[in-house]
Amino acid sequence: MQRIGVFVCHCGTNIAATVDVKAVAEALGHEPGVVISQEYQYMCSESGQELVKNAIKEQKLTGVVICSCSPRMHENTFRKAAASAGLNPYLVEIANIREQCSWIHKDIATATEKAIILGRTAVAKVHLNTPLTSMESPVVKRALVIGGGIAGIQTALDIAEAGFDVDIVEKNPTIGGKMAQIDKTFPTLDCAACILTPKMVEASQNERITIHSFSEVADVKGFVGNFTVKIKKKARFVDETKCTGCGLCTEKCPMKKVPNEFNMGLDNRSAIYIPFAQAVPKVATIDPNYCMMMKSGKCGVCSKVCSAGAIDYKQQDTFIEQQYGAIVVATGFNPIKLDKYDEFAYNQCPDVVTSLELERLMNAAGPNGGTLLRPSDKSHPHTIVFVQCVGSRCDDEKGKPYCSKICCMYTAKHAMLIREKYPDTEVYVFYIDVRTPGKNFDEFYRRAVEQYNVHYIKGMVGKVTPKSDGKIDVQASDLLAGEQLHINADMVVLAAAIEPDKTARPLATMLTTQMDTNDFFTEAHPKLRPVESATAGIFLSGACQGPKDIPETVAQASAAAAKAIGLLCKNSITCNPCVAHSDELMCNGCSSCEKVCPYGAITYVDKEFRMPDRSTKVRRVASVNPAVCQGCGACTVACPSGAMDLSGFSNSQIMAEVDAICK
């Protein structure tokens, strides 16, 4: 005979304001098997938990139903409370009457009715709950960091510092990411390379860090503590172990007309190249789309000049497989393409540039050696117009609905640097709002306005028209003065919105992590678990989770590292006992379940069965490895004969819930 206790939480007014909790407790008290039904202000509080524990002991409860918030919040709290009172923790069920009821309803009568149904459903399920025992699974003490920008580097350094091996997978030939392309950083105006490159070197020198540059994640299997990752090392046609990075090949390469990605295509590089002077690893890479040897078999200069004999035109992509306990995603961002913004003439006029292009134009390693010159005629610009929010906070198809967060600050930086270096230049900034929350950020912006006399004008630029004399007509509105402006500019700089890197979505699929509609990775909880994904063992670092500046990125990178270290420190983790098992008497051995299992937890065994006529028969049946099974339930759905079932979420439990709802 079941003895079930029901405990209804007010959650202050979170639940009690829209759900008549007394009525719920009263109604559920009449459900079959329920021997006690109580309500309390805060069930999760110490005294609330005491209430549950005492009831378990005094009433000799065989099952507990807590009507409260989402099980994601307090299921563990109540399971632990039940365990401490001597009840198997898996005999506790949560009815979510907050997120799925009180918060989404306004009408008390409807909300109360629904809360009763949800409670009744949990009671129906708990009738069929069985005690479950957790197992342990070992943790591989190695982490993978996907992306080698400042976020990935910081995370890897922190994990390595804690004494764990870390691999960085970077799709480009060098680590460094976007920060390597930036000239100066706000709000201190120190040189980005000066603070980034020591970290890159530190990462390459750290014995615990392995850098797989020019590589991609090809496949991910497994689960928290035990991921198996296949890494594709793309052919760079240069033997990494032999190349000394002397750069002779890049000098001698006759093919020098390749757009230089590092300088945003503003100048050219050779077909064999090292992206920039401080690249890590400092190894050359051949671009097969431009290399004449690769295309026509005529050339081979680099191979002749390479004294290390590192050139290998026949190199193939290779794959390595490695086990990891934790994975940190740090895939970063890119500025959006501005092809659709005809009004800003980005495609028509070379002197209309993006902010990241401006960074390169101003950088000492950039196309002009650090002197700001117009790309079109290499003349000094005297009037520069900055346009904010190009594609950010945009409600049409072309742009992004979110604020890219970093543009206000880097534009203030650009304006200030230009006014500092070229005081004869007039700088205009057109903005919707200037958003500068952050330590020393508003002071920084005010300095640009007050000290450097940058003309900040509230209003949007309507049209940018290149003129025949090489000038650019910028037509804009000044909202505060209420007038239309025409500025005769030499250059226009567009603060393009930033978006997650395109590799993020297929990666999210491989990692079974969630993304939002903008393809930013979703954190497990926006406030309380900001660096974990909802998938156990996958952590988020940097702009892949949302737009971030460098200080924030580094802070999050270290936080993600801390979470990964917390996992790697453990020798084993407690597995979820809600795993699948097959009823061998029913199993046909058809392999449907094996095919859908994302974890490779199902194998087949030939087993001898005794038949009704006392003969024996050998049949092929499914067998689940409970240490590998993650309880996703895919097999239970795929099984045509209903032989697969999931402990804790059995077919009969789910049917009982459906029946209770439909009653």
Next chain:
Amino acid sequence: MQEAMIKRAKELLADGSVDRVIGWKRGEFAYDITPAVFTSAEELDRDFVCDDFTAANVSKYLVKETQKEGKVLAFLKPCDTYSFNQLVKEHRIDREKVYVIGIEGGPKLDIEKIRAKGITGILGVRNEDYTLKIETIYGTQTMPFYEAVLGKCASCKSKKHVVFDELIGEDGDVLDSNRFEMVEKLENMTAQERFDFWRDQLSKCIRCNACRNVCPACTCENCVFDNPKSGIDNKAPADSFEENMFHIIRAFHVAGRCTDCGECSRVCPQHIPLHLLNRKFIKDINELYGEYQAGADTTSRAPLTDYNKDDCEPSIVHERGVE
């Protein structure tokens, strides 16, 4: 062809290559055909038959036959080879224990269609230049051959054997069949019209289980409809809901595995076009995940138990259902 088959079967039995032969034998009447297992030359000579009425798919019988000792010779028509492959793929048939001889397929005849012409007392049939000569106790009657063809043969999808060890006669091609015509018609109906159509059909169901028992995709050790633990076990439809659910559950259970052999509709004593449910699934799978023919091979991964990054989003499936 029947003589050639008997001859070859006798040879294989005699030299010990096979221990049993699975084919068809005649019942009381010429059209009363049933799959049968033969173990001797005498049995073959006496009972083995392969004619215009041997439409039954013998693949499913091999599940039980291959669990026994020894090797079986199976005569498979093109459509039967798909079922055979699918069962091999699902590890239900031990391929090593079967010697497959591919034989020419249909079109096979539907006795009901002949009877519908008012022809009774049938003794035998003869196809003379696509005119069917029907010997009856009342004399010879005639009807156009194609008017007597089984529904499943009229919309034949393939004359190609996807598996065989040897062939008697020629192999054919995969056909450009019109098999989805009726499904399209149903799709174009309003929800109410469609519901009315299916209620009209399914209300005829007497729950004889013939469709399940004949279906080569229904080889579960313990069928959900027989399993008290499944919560849906029943022996007879208690109400219209159960009438519908039995067939819908069955269609779901065989989705992605059904080779469209058409046996369900052939054996239905109430003439319910059950194959249309399965064909709707096949058509949807083809449209949503790309062309897929269950049983065409033994290695490919079926769309419903496979996953790739180009798979359509569930929302697309959902939107298709919205009127």
